[in-house]
Amino acid sequence: MSELERLGAEKYVLLTTFRRSGTAVPTPVWIARDGDELVLYSARDAGKVKRIRASVEVEVIACDVRGANTHGDTVHGTARVLDETGSARAREAIARKYGLFGKLAMLGSRLRGGTSRTVGIAITLAA
Template sequence: MNDEARFLGEQSYVELTTFRRTGAPVATPVWIAPDGEDLLVVTVDNVGKTKRLAHTARVELRPCDVRGTVVPNAPRYAGRARVDRDRAAVARVKRAIGRKYGWWYRALTTVEPVLERLPGRKPRATIVVTDVVLLEP
């Protein structure tokens, strides 16, 4: 894992920016965790960011707070992302996020097995971010 990815993996929250077909950016604050050479994001599937990643792998990332507020002059990074819906990939991201966020994440996911059985519940997916590089400020 390069230094840029390592830095992002250490952040509590990261603004993940995906791009519409028009090129318009859409930013979302996310939890992110390093795992091997990848950065992993857990998400609900079939939402805007997973749909946008279906047509472009381009993403940008910046450190932020829980509300998505980016500190002025925060570094901006570019990367490539893909959505992995495989059960093993979802288990992988849950382990990585659990290792990083500890009891807080486990507390939030305690009821998840029950909620997953409810009608209309969207499955989880993994966003795998690779090839992270620092963009010019």
């Protein structure tokens, strides 16, 4: 099983982004596989989105819901903020993977501010 398949099958991963100073900032997130990438969605003004715009380098490791207990290897990769079409695909992939909970999360997000409030993020794992 490849790292892409393994991480894409996990319920939660710890996404680590980096501040301009190099300080690591880990955040547990839902993630889904979309082709050769992992995708997630986030509030457009979230810190992780700002950090990815400043530095595309990320790390990903499987974890529990709080991000406290990790398992497996840490995988390095690069992230990019998606455009409107890509963001819609990311939200669909999350909703599909997480079933009813994913659909409810997407509905709640739309009710709180529409799809323009969130943005998709794609992660390409290092070879």
